[in-house]
Amino acid sequence: MSLRQFITARKLLRSLFDVKKNVQKSAILKWREMASLFGLHDNVFSNPRHIKISKPVTAILIGAGHRGSIYADYAIQNPNELKIIAVAEPNGGRRRRAKLNHQLSINNCFEDWKAVFIKEKFADAVIIATPDMLHTQPCLAALDAGYDILLEKPIAPTEEECRLILEKVTATGRIVAVCHVLRYAPYFRQLKEVLDAELIGKIISIQHMEPIEQVHMSHSYVRGKWKNSKLATPIVLAKSCHDTDIIRWLVNSQAHDVHCFGNLRWFTNANAPEGSTERCTDGCLVEKSCPYSALQIYLRDKKRLYVFDLPVDKSKWDKLILENLKTTDYGRCVYRMDNDQPDHLTVNMLFENGITAAFSMEAHVSYQGRITRIMGSKGDIVGDMESFVMTDFKTRKKVSWKMVTDEHGGGDHRLVRDWVQAVAQQDNTLLSSTIEVSVESHLMAFAAERSRLNRTIEEVKIGSKIVAVQLETVVER
Numbered sequence: 004m005s006l007r008q009f010i011t012a013r014k015l016l017r018s019l020f021d022v023k024k025n026v027q028k029s030a031i032l033k034w035r036e037m038a039s040l041f042g043l044h045d046n047v048f049s050n051p052r053h054i055k056i057s058k059p060v061t062a063i064l065i066g067a068g069h070r071g072s073i074y075a076d077y078a079i080q081n082p083n084e085l086k087i088i089a090v091a092e093p094n095g096g097r098r099r100r101a102k103l104n105h106q107l108s109i110n111n112c113f114e115d116w117k118a119v120f121i122k123e124k125f126a127d128a129v130i131i132a133t134p135d136m137l138h139t140q141p142c143l144a145a146l147d148a149g150y151d152i153l154l155e156k157p158i159a160p161t162e163e164e165c166r167l168i169l170e171k172v173t174a175t176g177r178i179v180a181v182c183h184v185l186r187y188a189p190y191f192r193q194l195k196e197v198l199d200a201e202l203i204g205k206i207i208s209i210q211h212m213e214p215i216e217q218v219h220m221s222h223s224y225v226r227g228k229w230k231n232s233k234l235a236t237p238i239v240l241a242k243s244c245h246d247t248d249i250i251r252w253l254v255n256s257q258a259h260d261v262h263c264f265g266n267l268r269w270f271t272n273a274n275a276p277e278g279s280t281e282r283c284t285d286g287c288l289v290e291k292s293c294p295y296s297a298l299q300i301y302l303r304d305k306k307r308l309y310v311f312d313l314p315v316d317k318s319k320w321d322k323l324i325l326e327n328l329k330t331t332d333y334g335r336c337v338y339r340m341d342n343d344q345p346d347h348l349t350v351n352m353l354f355e356n357g358i359t360a361a362f363s364m365e366a367h368v369s370y371q372g373r374i375t376r377i378m379g380s381k382g383d384i385v386g387d388m389e390s391f392v393m394t395d396f397k398t399r400k401k402v403s404w405k406m407v408t409d410e411h412g413g414g415d416h417r418l419v420r421d422w423v424q425a426v427a428q429q430d431n432t433l434l435s436s437t438i439e440v441s442v443e444s445h446l447m448a449f450a451a452e453r454s455r456l457n458r459t460i461e462e463v464k465i466g467s468k469i470v471a472v473q474l475e476t477v478v479e480r
């Protein structure tokens with residue numbers, strides 16, 4: 004700690020605690036003050052190993068949907084660091100939008116990912132943001148062709164495919180970052196900093212909750228792209244692999260055993276109210292009182308419209324939204340879907356260092372984000388994605404701090420920045436996670452799903468060998 008930090012910390016401590024009465028004032032610190040108080044890094048994101056990039060990293064965007072566009076936006080905001088030079092996207096509107104946004108030549112706009120790899124390598128890297136079931140093949144093809152990769156999670160839909168990718172990354176030595184964006188959220192960065200400094204002593208156990216928020220659940224996992232675990236991936240992988248990754252990161256140990264309970268309790272045919280219809284637009288008698296009314300969510304409230312690819316001209320929206328509600332799954336009754344994803348589940352984990360973690364994913368809540376309780380040998384921490392309270396067991400003194408964060412925890416572009424640095428410097432130690440640990444977080448999720456389906460306690464077998472993976476051979480140059 005520098006002299007300046009020491010003096011500021013003393014002043015802060017004095018102002019926080021009235022020593023005579025031993026009463027704590029209810030001050031909520033900013034992270035800078037918190038860092039100064041305990042001698043921690045005041046900027047959890049600054050990395051002295053980052054350099055000024057002399058030539059932007061060039062990348063091909065594979066899948067220009069919701070996530071792909073967010074990552075590609077980094078290039079628009081930071082043209083000296085990243086340049087998107089090609090796109091592969093079957094949806095014409097999205098392809099044209101990417102062409103326009105990144106000023107791409109028509110020859111570099113492809114309708115399918117395979118077309119990218121038929122050509123000789125023509126960029127430094129690829130961004131793979133295709134649907135869950137379409138990660139493995141482009142990823143393997145990109146590794147074969149010598150590209151570095153920003154790979155959306157889940158790495159792959161099966162354990163075997165994850166291991167196959169890990170094997171190929173190891174063999175080729177390419178830089179591969181998996182989009183575990185929560186590692187780049189101030190909330191988890193600051194929590195990690197505090198835990199690593201052992202301000203609450205040794206971690207004993209963790210309780211961690213992922214509240215999905217009921218409309219978000221209905222949008223993505225009842226009506227939306229991940230409604231069916233067999234057509235996409237099980238929710239514990241699709242949604243909660245972020246959490247298995249974060250918990251594993253915080254405890255800094257491999258998971259040994261995992262156990263999971265969970266089921267689909269509410270969004271089923273049996274719960275369809277009397278008077279409800281196949282679609283909210285079919286004259287449903289309970290539409291006005293239903294919290295999942297598609298007419299309310301999409302048409303009246305204009306929420307979550309990114310799935311409809313609406314034009315810029317807002318005067319056309321109502322007609323187009325209504326058309327979508329009459330023709331796509333987003334207008335169907337949430338109780339009459341072909342969904343199978345659990346709407347609540349709990350995962351118990353035992354790590355090799357003896358720490359236990361209890362995780363629960365909850366759909367039936369009015370809020371979202373993450374809620375965390377960490378139990379330590381000298382104190383505990385309670386956090387809710389916006390603030391933390393840390394209590395010391397001996398003194399009973401509490402320190403609270405607050406953070407500024409955005410909708411996705413503030414992580415998306417910070418993740419891209421680290422990946423760009425890693426590619427530019429050809430140094431994968433600049434990434435927050437290794438591919439081995441990312442795969443491990445997925446193995447925890449696969450083990451949880453096995454446990455849920457088989458009612459077993461499952462071992463997380465990190466070192467297992469690949470058995471056999473059937474993949475279509477697709478790219479021939």
Ligand SMILES: NC(=O)c1ccc[n+]([C@@H]2O[C@H](COP(=O)([O-])OP(=O)(O)OC[C@H]3O[C@@H](n4cnc5c(N)ncnc54)[C@H](O)[C@@H]3O)[C@@H](O)[C@H]2O)c1
Nearest residue numbers: 066067068069070091092094115116132133134135155182
């Ligand atoms: N890291 C996170 O926090 C996070 C959040 C949401 C989604 N995801 C993951 O990101 C991925 C993409 O999700 P999304 O919400 O952006 O979906 P999306 O449907 O908006 O985007 C996927 C895009 O891939 C395109 N595509 C389909 N087939 C293709 C092909 N053959 N070649 C090239 N492109 C093709 C689709 O047309 C679509 O535009 C998924 O795997 C999802 O699970 C990650």
